[in-house]
Amino acid sequence: MAIIIAACTLIIILASVWIVQQRYQAARRLPLPPGPPGRWLLGNTMPNSYAPIQFARWTEQYGPVFSLKQGHRIFVVIGRHQAAIDIMEKEGANLADRPRSIAVHETLSGGLGVLLEGSGERLRRLRRVLHAGLQPKVAETYEPIQTRHAKNLVLDVLNDPKNHQGHSMRYSASVVMSFTYGKITPTSYTDPEVVAVNKTLAHFSQAMKPGAYLVDTYPILRFVPGYLSQLKAWHKEELALYYRQLDAVRRQMHEGTARPSFARFMLEHQKQYHLEDQELGYLAGVIFGAASDTTASAITMMMMAAATHTDAQARVQEELDNIVGRTRLPTFDDQEMLPQVTAFMLESSRWRPVTLGGFAHRATRDIVWKNYLIPTGATVIGNHWAIANDPEVFPEPHRFNPQRWIDDAGRVRGDLKFFTFGFGRRVCPGQHVANRSVFITTALILWAFRLSENPAAKIDTLAFSDAATIHAAPFEPCFAKRIDENVIRELCAPGK
């Protein structure tokens, strides 16, 4: 009897292995998603500027998922909402990896960063601590910081409206300095610490530019003497800066004066999350990079949307007048009652997604989608710009229309989503903090001002930088006060 059971078990195991192998081989025989023809051996030429926009054109031409080849590398680009759900979200476990990045990750970040870290034990550890320090309950505790700096933003715009883009950058730099290191003094964009951290961010953007470092396509280049020396020097510089900032928090903890912050949280839980000293300093440092530019750009895009879509803006202001009135400021507690404010911010981050092309993922298993193969090792890109313009999910996608986010009962729709913060297991861990920043600044700015276009200086809403995080070209909207200036000044005064 035992022999029969053992034989049956063996047959079942062999049959299962055979079925899996057959499926694997069948999958391997499937074609890659279609795509533009490339040159023999060299493959496709990648767009050398504004790649997400060119990719969106190829989506129109080749369909929701298309592929490109460059040497031995395969790129698969997702440009439609449903395909993003099917692939980027449902196959999230097989797409948690990143393509190897010798220039930026291994050299400039000395392998210490998180954004370009491959999947594995280290990433899980880092994401665990990021989640613990940025999850909704903790993000809620940063609301007073965000409110304080949002009031400051209103005053800055009141005093110097021309420099509104600089003020948005100041807002996010101050907020991130507060919650990362517990810094409470108002931070300006010329603050030496902020200047130094921004320098590291500029290095990162420079090195990230497609084609800046060919070593990722031809890894042999890393052995060329001097080829990576600039990146190594920048790495030393940023590490020293991040250590200095962390040491300040350590010292304050020792003296008993440290305010709650992400750095303090990590130092207090260093053992629990198995963080090495270097990792800890670096993680706090990169938060500034990940949080400041993105948030500032999102706030600027919201203001651009308001200035160029005055009817949509008026609807938000009608709601603010009804729910909040003109004698107090909107607060986080009002959000439930302010669906128009939320819809406005959701639409502006769909209309001009600040990470236009998203960040590349890498397939760690073969993925089959509608009889096409996305093979192991392929670089998989969820193109935010193309997905944001999917006409099936967002009818008339080029139109700025916050009402698409509102249901028949006047509430924010729970069934509609845009991937502002990326996909699957690499989704942005700072999204709860970021959303709160964009909400409170939208509410306060639209409460205080009516924005419009200056007829003599029309705004080109498609003029933005070609970078991982886009920045609008300088523009000058008119900011008319909706509320008596004395009331604005009194309600936004420091300490109020």
Ligand code: HEM
């Ligand atoms: C409007 C503001 C923001 C936008 C649009 C944004 C967007 C993104 C996107 C698209 C990614 C990559 C997701 C993917 O690979 O699919 C990302 C990653 C990341 N973001 Fe954000 N982000 C914002 C604000 C923040 C803030 C405030 C923080 C921190 C407090 C933050 C921390 C991070 C980190 C650490 C990563 C790397 C995660 C990983 O690679 O596993 N972000 N963000």
